[in-house]
Amino acid sequence: MSSISDPPSGSFQLSMLINDTRYRSYTFQFVALLLLIMAFAYLGYNLISNLQAAGLNISYQFLGEPAGYDINQTLIPYTSQSTHWQASLVGVLNTLLVALLGCLMATIIGVVVGVLRLSNNWLVRQLMSVYVEIFRNVPVLIWILIIMAIFVAVLPQPRDFRGDDPEATMVLGAFAFTGRGFYSPAPIFGPLSGIVIAVFLASIAGIFALRSYAKKALFDRGQVIKTFWPSVAIFFLPTIIVYFVLGRPITLEYPALTGFNFQGGIFMRNSLISLWFALSIYTAAFIAENVRAGILAVSKGQTEAAASLGLRPGRIMNLVVLPQALRVIVPPLISQYLNLTKNSSLAIAVGYMDLTGTLGGITLNQTGRAIEAIFLLMLFYLAISLAISAIMNVYNNSVRLKER
Amino acid sequence: MSDTHAQSVAYVRDTMLPEQAPPVTEAGVIKWMRENLFKGWFNSILTIVSLYFIYQIVTGAFPWFANGIWSTSSLAECREVLDGATGACFSVLTERWNQLLFGFKYPSEGYWRPTLAFVFLIVALAPALYPAAPRKMLFFTGLYPFIAFWLIWGGTILIPLMVLIGVIAGYFAFKRFERQSFAMGMLAGLLAAVVVIWAGGLIPSLLPGFLALEAVPSRDLGGFMLNMILGTVCVSLSLPIGILLALGRQSSMPIIKWICVIFIEFIRGVPLITLLFVANVVLAYFFPPDANIDLVLRVIIMITMFASAYIAEVIRGGLAALPRGQYEAADSLGLDYAQSMRLIILPQALKISIPGIVNVAVGLFKDTTLVSVISMFDLVGMIRGPILASTEWNGVYWELWGFAVFVFFIVCFSISKYSQWLERQLATDHR
Numbered sequence: 127m128s129s130i131s132d133p134p135s136g137s138f139q140l141s142m143l144i145n146d147t148r149y150r151s152y153t154f155q156f157v158a159l160l161l162l163i164m165a166f167a168y169l170g171y172n173l174i175s176n177l178q179a180a181g182l183n184i185s186y187q188f189l190g191e192p193a194g195y196d197i198n199q200t201l202i203p204y205t206s207q208s209t210h211w212q213a214s215l216v217g218v219l220n221t222l223l224v225a226l227l228g229c230l231m232a233t234i235i236g237v238v239v240g241v242l243r244l245s246n247n248w249l250v251r252q253l254m255s256v257y258v259e260i261f262r263n264v265p266v267l268i269w270i271l272i273i274m275a276i277f278v279a280v281l282p283q284p285r286d287f288r289g290d291d292p293e294a295t296m297v298l299g300a301f302a303f304t305g306r307g308f309y310s311p312a313p314i315f316g317p318l319s320g321i322v323i324a325v326f327l328a329s330i331a332g333i334f335a336l337r338s339y340a341k342k343a344l345f346d347r348g349q350v351i352k353t354f355w356p357s358v359a360i361f362f363l364p365t366i367i368v369y370f371v372l373g374r375p376i377t378l379e380y381p382a383l384t385g386f387n388f389q390g391g392i393f394m395r396n397s398l399i400s401l402w403f404a405l406s407i408y409t410a411a412f413i414a415e416n417v418r419a420g421i422l423a424v425s426k427g428q429t430e431a432a433a434s435l436g437l438r439p440g441r442i443m444n445l446v447v448l449p450q451a452l453r454v455i456v457p458p459l460i461s462q463y464l465n466l467t468k469n470s471s472l473a474i475a476v477g478y479m480d481l482t483g484t485l486g487g488i489t490l491n492q493t494g495r496a497i498e499a500i501f502l503l504m505l506f507y508l509a510i511s512l513a514i515s516a517i518m519n520v521y522n523n524s525v526r527l528k529e530r
Numbered sequence: 531m532s533d534t535h536a537q538s539v540a541y542v543r544d545t546m547l548p549e550q551a552p553p554v555t556e557a558g559v560i561k562w563m564r565e566n567l568f569k570g571w572f573n574s575i576l577t578i579v580s581l582y583f584i585y586q587i588v589t590g591a592f593p594w595f596a597n598g599i600w601s602t603s604s605l606a607e608c609r610e611v612l613d614g615a616t617g618a619c620f621s622v623l624t625e626r627w628n629q630l631l632f633g634f635k636y637p638s639e640g641y642w643r644p645t646l647a648f649v650f651l652i653v654a655l656a657p658a659l660y661p662a663a664p665r666k667m668l669f670f671t672g673l674y675p676f677i678a679f680w681l682i683w684g685g686t687i688l689i690p691l692m693v694l695i696g697v698i699a700g701y702f703a704f705k706r707f708e709r710q711s712f713a714m715g716m717l718a719g720l721l722a723a724v725v726v727i728w729a730g731g732l733i734p735s736l737l738p739g740f741l742a743l744e745a746v747p748s749r750d751l752g753g754f755m756l757n758m759i760l761g762t763v764c765v766s767l768s769l770p771i772g773i774l775l776a777l778g779r780q781s782s783m784p785i786i787k788w789i790c791v792i793f794i795e796f797i798r799g800v801p802l803i804t805l806l807f808v809a810n811v812v813l814a815y816f817f818p819p820d821a822n823i824d825l826v827l828r829v830i831i832m833i834t835m836f837a838s839a840y841i842a843e844v845i846r847g848g849l850a851a852l853p854r855g856q857y858e859a860a861d862s863l864g865l866d867y868a869q870s871m872r873l874i875i876l877p878q879a880l881k882i883s884i885p886g887i888v889n890v891a892v893g894l895f896k897d898t899t900l901v902s903v904i905s906m907f908d909l910v911g912m913i914r915g916p917i918l919a920s921t922e923w924n925g926v927y928w929e930l931w932g933f934a935v936f937v938f939f940i941v942c943f944s945i946s947k948y949s950q951w952l953e954r955q956l957a958t959d960h961r
Binding site: 154155159179242245246260264265266278469475503507511 | 565567569573576577580581583584713782783784785789795796798799801802803804807808811814815816817818819892896897899900903910914925927931934935938939942943946
């Protein structure tokens with residue numbers, strides 16, 4: 127900060143490197159750089175001599191070798207004969223899966239709770255602040271383990287569904303909530319199902335087209351076209367008609383009890399669900415606070431000004447309050463997403479096989495390649511967080527107040 | 531009034547009506563309920579749903595608490611006493627109380643030591659946290675780290691004493707050279723401290739039994755004590771480091787700035803658990819084979835690095851929020867960099883950063899539970915490992931996790947309430 131410079135007094139002297147503010151910063155930087163290089167050299171020398179003493183080297187060969195362990199929840203084909211690289215890939219996808227699910231659910235819960243915290247209902251307000259305080263102030267690891275304990279201690283085992291008078295029954299005949307995880311029907315896509323999906327996508331495009339046409343009509347001719355019910359009709363009708371005309375190409379496969387376990391359908395393991403739910407409710411408490419702060423940040427004058435222009439409450443929310451509140455809400459929201467993604471590495475506590483569980487867990491223990499495995503692990507998380515920061519910067523620039 | 535209109539209007543009231551009480555629905559409790567609980571059908575539904583929810587929780591939890599058993603020695607015994615009724619087996623807490631607090635390896639005759647250290651912690655924190663406390667107590671705060679180290683880890687008192695003497699020597703050397711320049715003072719202080727500690731390090735090995743408590747190795751620490759140790763040590767170490775990093779990041783010297791930026795962004799980009807893995811399996815490769823740094827120290831190093839990066843970002847926010855005029859005012863007074871930072875900039879920037887720093891501190895304290903993943907037995911590790919896996923208490927989930935939730939909630943909630951109070955105390959504007 128100090129930009130005071132003494133008048134130059136004759137030729138350069140060595141003492142000026144310390145006493146003259148013009149040159150002092152070079153001295154400091156030189157010393158800092160020197161110390162840094164020395165520290166790295168020291169650590170690197172230790173690393174090399176330690177590795178030599180242990181007869182090890184740095185090599186990523188292990189990624190190509192067969193992993194030799196099973197992963198119980200995979201999104202891509204994987205067997206114990208696959209390589210460590212594929213195991214890591216399974217881990218990456220599992221991390222992204224739980225992060226995506228968690229972000230979705232945390233946003234929904236967080237927005238609802240944040241809005242309800244501003245409700246004029248006293249009881250609801252109090253309940254929501256109790257929720258926020260309890261979940262914010264207790265480590266997420268404890269919540270993960272508590273939800274896992276619910277699976278272990280409370281929910282019925284698949285064998286309880288057996289027999290003529292079972293202790294537990296499936297919900298609606300389609301969903302089974304067991305201690306091992308949740309079973310739900312899985313869609314089976316028949317040969318003609320592509321057409322149904324195409325029609326569904328086309329009808330969504332149609333809704334957007336209708337909306338933009340209505341907007342254009344409003345701006346050009348002042349003609350008001352109602353869009354809500356037509357949109358609903360476009361959303362459902364064509365798809366349903368095509369679905370039945372083509373003879374139901376998409377069917378559901380229901381989970382069925384065979385032997386001691388359920389077969390078929392979609393199976394979500396208890397570890398995934400406990401991680402997902404715990405991360406969601408924990409992060410939602412933080413998101414709720416962000417949402418509340420964002421709504422409170424829009425001054426009351428804005429609402430009143432909009433009302434005095436004759437806007438109705440729904441439009442005030444949509445056109446005036448939300449656009450301004452989102453500017454405040456979105457940046458912390460994205461950093462909460464980032465936190466959630468990083469917290470998903472706690473999967474290892476419940477045995478969910480995310481990247482920390484595969485690459486940083488079993489692969490590390492089997493191959494003993496600690497430095498390489500942890501380096502790759504850090505690189506992955508670093509890449510994700512840098513990508514998310516980049517997205518955030520783009521967003522911040524796009525919503526920045528354009529001041530002249 | 532009445533006179534002027536007496537002829538033109540049929541009837542004009544010429545006396546005031548007595549004031550009437552508001553209608554029953556517009557006063558007192560009923561009015562409050564109408565406005566706050568039953569305003570519109572949606573609100574009424576919300577209220578009824580909430581009431582039902584509260585009713586369910588209370589009726590579910592009350593018998594469980596009320597019938598709680600506090601004095602059995604195993605789950606089977608507790609179930610026998612309960613005899614099928616709903617009730618909690620709180621006896622797991624009473625029976626394993628010491629394990630929950632101190633871990634299962636800490637020598638049981640030494641439990642008074644961490645307890646005393648905890649009591650001293652409150653005394654030491656009082657002047658730092660509560661501005662009205664007598665300033666002389668800060669002297670004790672300065673001594674506290676050495677007392678606490680001696681109490682918890684044991685061994686001869688000479689080791690912490692020598693470090694203390696080194697720190698004091700460093701302080702006097704700093705004072706002696708501070709007049710010349712701040713950097714010179716720091717350098718002299720550091721040198722003096724290192725020399726004295728190095729020289730004094732010879733003495734404890736000569737008198738290993740002098741005022742010695744039974745030595746406890748770090749791996750025997752556990753329970754909530756470990757969370758408290760990690761939390762307090764790492765927060766207090768990461769504050770100064772975080773301030774330096776923040777100043778470095780704001781610095782106009784490119785090399786220093788980039789060192790700080792890369793460090794901060796790297797640490798903030800990776801989860802704490804990977805850093806703990808580093809502490810657990812990788813860090814040993816980077817030190818000489820005979821260094822033998824124990825796990826708790828390695829974990830403290832990593833968590834401190836983690837926390838200081840976050841604190842640096844918070845303080846950078848505070849520095850950026852200060853008006854530019856403050857920096858210029860400091861310059862125009864002729865203060866050099868160290869003086870302007872210490873006297874003008876940092877006091878204001880830190881005040882702005884208090885909520886953020888407290889958030890980081892609370893987050894860090896919660897994150898100390900992560901050490902259970904690298905098989906250290908903190909509170910969560912004790913519950914997951916030795917207690918739930920024991921034959922006596924296999925299956926007592928809710929009492930134990932409820933206890934963990936309760937303990938962490940109390941600590942973290944009171945920290946955040948304290949920070950709100952402090953913010954109000956320090957608010958000097960808008961009066």
